[in-house]
Amino acid sequence: MPPERFYVTTPIYYVSGTPHVGSVYTTVMADVFARFHRMLGIPTFFLTGTDEHGEKAQLAAEARGISPAALCDEYSAVFRSLFARYGVSNDDFIRTTEPRHERTVARVLGRMHAQGDLYRASYEGFYCTRCETFFTDQAVRDAGDACPEQPVLHGKIQRLSETNWFFRTSKYAPELARRIEAGEMEIVPARRRQEVLGLLRDVQDLCVSRHRSRVSWGIPLPFDPEYVCYVWIDALFNYRTATGYLDDDAARRADDAAWWAHATHLIGKDILKHHTVLWGTFLLAMGEPLPRREFIHGWLLDERGLKVSKTQLAGAPAARTPGAEELLAVVGRDAARYALVTAMRGAEDAPFSWNLLRERLDAELANGFGNSVNRVVRMIHQSCGGRFPGLDVNSDVNADVNADVNVRAKVDAGARAAAVREAALAVPAAVRRLPDILDVHEVLGAVRAGVQEISLFLDEEKPWKAAKDPANLPRVGATLATALEALRLLSLGLHAVCPEKMAEFRAVLGLGAEPCFEPESRWGLLAAGAPLGQPPGLFPRFDDAKFAAAVPDAAPGAG
RNA sequence: GGGCCCGUAGCUCAGUCGGUCAGAGCAGGGGACUCAUAAUCCCUUGGUCCCUGGUUCGAGUCCAGGCGGGCCUACCA
Numbered sequence: 001m002p003p004e005r006f007y008v009t010t011p012i013y014y015v016s017g018t019p020h021v022g023s024v025y026t027t028v029m030a031d032v033f034a035r036f037h038r039m040l041g042i043p044t045f046f047l048t049g050t051d052e053h054g055e056k057a058q059l060a061a062e063a064r065g066i067s068p069a070a071l072c073d074e075y076s077a078v079f080r081s082l083f084a085r086y087g088v089s090n091d092d093f094i095r096t097t098e099p100r101h102e103r104t105v106a107r108v109l110g111r112m113h114a115q116g117d118l119y120r121a122s123y124e125g126f127y128c129t130r131c132e133t134f135f136t137d138q139a140v141r142d143a144g145d146a147c148p149e150q151p152v153l154h155g156k157i158q159r160l161s162e163t164n165w166f167f168r169t170s171k172y173a174p175e176l177a178r179r180i181e182a183g184e185m186e187i188v189p190a191r192r193r194q195e196v197l198g199l200l201r202d203v204q205d206l207c208v209s210r211h212r213s214r215v216s217w218g219i220p221l222p223f224d225p226e227y228v229c230y231v232w233i234d235a236l237f238n239y240r241t242a243t244g245y246l247d248d249d250a251a252r253r254a255d256d257a258a259w260w261a262h263a264t265h266l267i268g269k270d271i272l273k274h275h276t277v278l279w280g281t282f283l284l285a286m287g288e289p290l291p292r293r294e295f296i297h298g299w300l301l302d303e304r305g306l307k308v309s310k311t312q313l314a315g316a317p318a319a320r321t322p323g324a325e326e327l328l329a330v331v332g333r334d335a336a337r338y339a340l341v342t343a344m345r346g347a348e349d350a351p352f353s354w355n356l357l358r359e360r361l362d363a364e365l366a367n368g369f370g371n372s373v374n375r376v377v378r379m380i381h382q383s384c385g386g387r388f389p390g391l392d393v394n395s396d397v398n399a400d401v402n403a404d405v406n407v408r409a410k411v412d413a414g415a416r417a418a419a420v421r422e423a424a425l426a427v428p429a430a431v432r433r434l435p436d437i438l439d440v441h442e443v444l445g446a447v448r449a450g451v452q453e454i455s456l457f458l459d460e461e462k463p464w465k466a467a468k469d470p471a472n473l474p475r476v477g478a479t480l481a482t483a484l485e486a487l488r489l490l491s492l493g494l495h496a497v498c499p500e501k502m503a504e505f506r507a508v509l510g511l512g513a514e515p516c517f518e519p520e521s522r523w524g525l526l527a528a529g530a531p532l533g534q535p536p537g538l539f540p541r542f543d544d545a546k547f548a549a550a551v552p553d554a555a556p557g558a559g
Numbered sequence: 560g561g562g563c564c565c566g567u568a569g570c571u572c573a574g575u576c577g578g579u580c581a582g583a584g585c586a587g588g589g590g591a592c593u594c595a596u597a598a599u600c601c602c603u604u605g606g607u608c609c610c611u612g613g614u615u616c617g618a619g620u621c622c623a624g625g626c627g628g629g630c631c632u633a634c635c636a
Contacts, residue, residue: 195563269630359585375595455599464594
């Protein structure tokens with residue numbers, strides 16, 4: 001039973017610097033999940049956005065002599081533009097500086113305060129402005145020491161004593177642990193669950209404010225305007241603001257509750273604690289259910305994370321991490337999306353280099369699916385007048401198998417055709433399982449296996465050879481029809497990852513850009529006699545010239 | 560310092576309850592084919608499953624310790 005709704009979120013990204021390719025990874029993964037669900041006809045809401053408050057944005061704005069709001073407008077637009085060019089189909093883009101969100105957070109803070117979940121306390125410690133965090137006396141000895149996290153970038157830390165507002169994390173942690181153990185919130189992959197339970201055994205109350213003399217770019221505490229809200233309550237409740245939590249309009253509130261019951265958060269492993277311990281206790285304090293599911297992925301590793309490879313391929317480009325913009329410029333939108341989605345398996349850290357993605361894109365997209373489409377469509381133009389030959393002919397061929405002398409060969413061919421059909425149907429089957437297990441690799445693995453099966457089939461049937469004798473044309477047509485119909489089914493598995501290219505392919509078949517999963521997931525959709533478009537060059541092989549132009553400091557394929 | 564995770568062929572990774580588990584893809588080598596994007600198909604070379612002990616009839620698989628890498632975290636539970 002597919003869920004009746006799907007609400008998927010990415011973290012909101014902090015407005016500083018150029019977007020990291022890891023942020024694009026998370027966002028593209030969320031987009032792929034969203035597109036699969038939409039294809040299955042499941043109502044889907046996909047949210048991403050930017051996190052805009054805090055000292056860093058404030059200081060960056062001061063340094064440039066502009067207002068924090070202007071700075072946020074600028075950076076937020078950078079993210080929005082990049083995501084758009086990656087084909088990200090988010091339904092909403094939230095900014096924490098929007099009035100709708102500031103209102104939600106103020107209401108949350110007000111209620112927490114009224115319930116006694118927030119209290120004042122003072123503490124003293126070493127503080128790094130750039131990290132916006134306090135460090136222990138053990139990590140740092142004197143004011144004036146360098147920041148232990150980023151000694152060069154962040155420079156010196158300072159001694160600070162502050163009175164602040166704290167949230168009673170410890171009050172709700174045991175209940176949160178019970179609920180996670182009961183499975184109210186699913187943590188994927190499952191091994192992360194015990195990590196979360198471990199974190200919950202040792203929690204501290206959380207500082208949720210900063211004095212406005214130091215940080216003014218934030219949401220004021222409604223009950224103590226001398227302070228602004230510090231990061232996590234502000235950031236995490238974005239997931240509820242967008243759907244209408246605590247809205248004045250009852251219909252909006254009902255809508256929010258309906259979406260929230262099916263929420264899936266995508267996050268990187270670095271913010272696991274914030275999205276489980278903090279977010280979970282905030283929600284419990286508000287009397288709200290936990291998110292349905294959290295999907296935690298690892299990192300894309302740069303060359304520092306890679307073991308130095310002893311066996312660099314001769315002349316191949318150096319293994320440096322592609323940036324978000326370079327990747328798009330070199331391989332194009334859909335291939336870039338495919339490279340990201342296939343980079344990380346099992347949500348485990350994975351190296352991400354030009355060499356690796358080049359090998360994968362050439363093997364799986366160019367030589368695999370792309371080449372298969374090209375050869376089949378071309379042969380239909382050459383041998384069948386550019387019209388879909390029809391699958392019924394195929395069954396005739398299989399039926400008269402026993403009448404022929406060359407029985408074994410034809411039986412084998414029939415079995416091969418059946419194998420092609422089965423392999424093709426495995427793709428929509430994997431797509432149907434995706435909402436349950438969020439396993440894109442199962443789907444893409446089925447696509448690769450399908451391509452392989454088609455290659456074997458064509459190699460066995462040799463339609464290019466058979467077509468030389470007109471008497472063989474029915475069989476040639478049946479072979480090509482089987483292959484093309486299989487490719488159509490495989491494209492359903494690729495659609496969420498490479499939507500533009502699959503739309504091009506579908507146009508060749510005379511189908512609309514967006515697939516309708518029912519009935520398209522069934523075998524035998526294409527009608528005999530339907531005219532086909534010209535073969536599309538779906539996925540060209542890795543382009544050295546483009547690479548050299550976009551990434552001048554790494555020499556590709558020289559030699 | 561503490562918690563957790565990872566360490567399997569040159570590269571990226573599968574290995575479910577301990578019993579063909581020593582595998583796949585890519586890369587490398589040889590052959591075939593020629594419809595196709597120097598493509599595809601067949602065959603093939605590679606491994607101390609990080610190390611050391613232990614449990615067991617039997618361990619990538621479980622246990623202990625160590626080494627290496629990672630994430631989080633802490634004014635020593």
